Amino acid sequence: MGILDFFKRKGKSFVSEAAYNTNKVTQVKLTPQTMGQLRKLNVNEERELKLEFFFYTNTHEKAQALTTDLGNLGYQASNSLSASNSKEYVITGWTTKILMTDSSVGEWVNQMCDLGYKHDCEFDGWGTTPEQE
Template sequence: MGLFSFLKKQSDKQFLSEDTFENSKAKQMSMAPLTMTELRKIEVKDDDYLKLEFFFYTNTDQKANALANELQKLNYEVGFGPSAADKKLFVITGWTTRMQMGDAVVVAWTKQMCELGNDFDCEFDGWGTTPDQ
């Protein structure tokens, strides 16, 4: 740490520590199969194609914007702005293109989103969907 590091703005600090990332990724990877089990109960099948709604958080609008731009390159609908629950956080949310609802596909996508978020110092906070699209 430099002599004047205390002057660094809070918003410039790293948002996602390695431990937080690993814990969050483990949580998301364990939740994805559970969510898929619930979707099966409401007749979502492996060969159905649905859009997924996704959520990320970070501590600066610059990081949120950078991740949003990367997600747009995947042809996802994306928006970002201050979190309603905590004005010190920014939320990035949107919808994927339609994807196959096979367990392996969705679990792999979940891992990809965790890692992509981490690349931009953002935490992937999960996904959801609705079968009536």
């Protein structure tokens, strides 16, 4: 994070650097557990699945900027005011197909945490369903 990023975030930040670091550690730790559950559902390392993702932030502008970047990755993404908190925006969507290896999904989780933080949004996790075409 550069010096200009520090000043840009001061006062209006949704995700502090400490919260980002803690969340990233948590998300990375949760990934093997989720992958383990998928393995029990016969999702092997040769499978490719789309992943559903979730982010939160505090302004429409931040939500829109992240939605645009996710779209640039080829993902379907949208944002709206949170149903449970009128001061937060939720960004959701689906990736393109990702190879379901532990390393591929782990790298993707790291990328999503970093991309969210770049836009002052918190990556809140992911899910999928094995019943995809």
